[in-house]
Amino acid sequence: MPPEPASSAWAAVFSLAVGVFALLTAEYLPASLLTPMAADLGISEALAGQAVTVTAVAAMLSGLLTASLTRRIDRRYVLLGFTVLLIVSNLLVAVASNMAMLMVMRILLGVALGGFWSMAAAVAMRLVPAALVPRAVSIIFSGIAVATIVAVPLGSYLGDLSGWRNTFLAAAGLGVVTLLFQWFTLPRMAPHGTARLGTLWEVLRRPGFGVGIVGMLLVHIGHYALFTYIRPALENIMSVDADKLALLLFVFGVANFVGTLAAGWLLQISLRLTLTLTPVLMGAAALGLALLPAGQVGYVALVILWGLAFGGVSVAWSNWATRMVPDQAESAGGLVVVGVQSAIAGGAAAGGVMFGLGGTVTVFTISGAILLASALLIVLRVRSPRAPQTAAESA
Known part of the structure; x- marks a missing residue:
């Protein structure tokens, strides 16, 4: 394991948050610009x-x-x-x-998104x-949460105002701001560990x-089966119009x-409680x-309770993974990314059925049951390693 830092680099932490926001905003933009993009291409x-999808x-x-x-590469330069x-x-x-160029460039975004996310907790x-x-x-x-709030409505607004191409140029500008922030705040972080493809299986x-x-996987499948159909659910159950929706x-x-x-506060109290409660x-x-x-x-x-609870899911599982295998935290983070992305696809497909x-x-009834079953599995079978001690606590 790398040595514990003597002080906190909070500016670097916030630069990573901005990076996650910029990446997720770019990922979500096609959802709000689909019609003009298709027409233009x-x-x-x-x-x-x-x-x-790509x-x-x-x-x-x-x-x-x-x-x-x-x-073998300094983590600063990888990020x-x-x-x-x-x-x-x-x-x-x-x-x-054309479509081919669009897809290749979106693949580049996926490479950045998956790599950045897999390294976040380890960094x-x-x-x-x-x-x-x-x-x-x-x-x-x-x-992630901030991008979820602003990306789709902001992308739609900017697309209507100045066109979908200028909206992606604005996203590139956000990336430049992010790069400068990270350049001046991220410290050198020498590579640590011996991760190879076989390490994932280990x-x-x-x-x-x-x-x-x-x-x-069960937690994320349960959530994304719900979230994929949140609009028809709210329209049918609550009878809301477009503005209220x-x-x-x-x-x-x-x-x-x-x-x-x-969730950051709750995790300092108990990881197991956070994993189960969400x-x-x-x-x-x-x-x-569904039923009341x-x-x-x-x-x-x-709806507010659902949003609050899901806000802690990614944080809790990323912390769990790094605590379980602190010596291979980046590989563990990569497996979490794959699990989440698979659950998004699987949850949406299951929800469709x-x-x-x-x-x-x-x-909502079956997904709710899946979520409660996942909580039971977590309580009975999932190990919850204790938080590592600081140098002062272990002295």
Whole structure:
């Protein structure tokens, strides 16, 4: 393991949060610009939508391979390299003249996204003392929540105002700001460990790690089966119009952001409590939305509860992975990225099957049960390693 830092590099931590925000914003942009992109490139909206798919697939592969392929390179330069890829991808998407060029550039974005995410928790261990790692990881991953809140509506607004190509140019500009922030704040971080492709299998075979990944998959599958159908669910259950729906989604995003930051505090109290409580609250919210006559105020409260709980999921599992295998934290982070990306695809597919069988009530009821079952698995089988001691505590 690398030596624990003597002081906290909070500016570097915030630069990583900005990096996550910039990467996720770029990933989400096609969702809000699909129609004008398809029309300009002369392709169908369905085909243009594959720009999101190829990004996710590339992110999965990058998450798996980053630790082994960059094992001899200073982590500062690896992270800066991913931000450069973000800038290049957005710039070239903005001038893309055909579908092939668009897809290649979105693959570059996926490489940056998966690699950056897989390294985030491991790098946090190099920037702050051990006792503060949960707080640092929660700050870094707050970039996901902020991107969830602003990326789609902001992308739609800028696209209508100045065109989809200029929106990607603006995303490239955000990448330049991110690169400068990271250049001046990230310290040198010599490579540590001997990660190779075989290391991934070795990490999966560590006692308790595999069953933990299963628990993590169930939590994310349960959530993304719900989230994929959040719009029809809110329209059918709460009978909201388009304006109220947009407001509810904004409230959900804000709750998600608050939950991400709150998870950093809760993790310092108990990792096991955080891992268990998040799916319990999400499952309760899902079942409440599906089965309870809660009324408008009650339903809004359940949506807020769901957003708060999910805000802690990525933070909790990233911390769990690095605590389980602190000597191969980057490889563990890569496996978490692959698990999450797989769960997004699997959850959406499972949600589609459930939706076809019985509509939104079926989706929310079964997904709520899956989330509660995952909490039970976590309580009974998932190991929860203790937080590492600081140098002062161990003295």
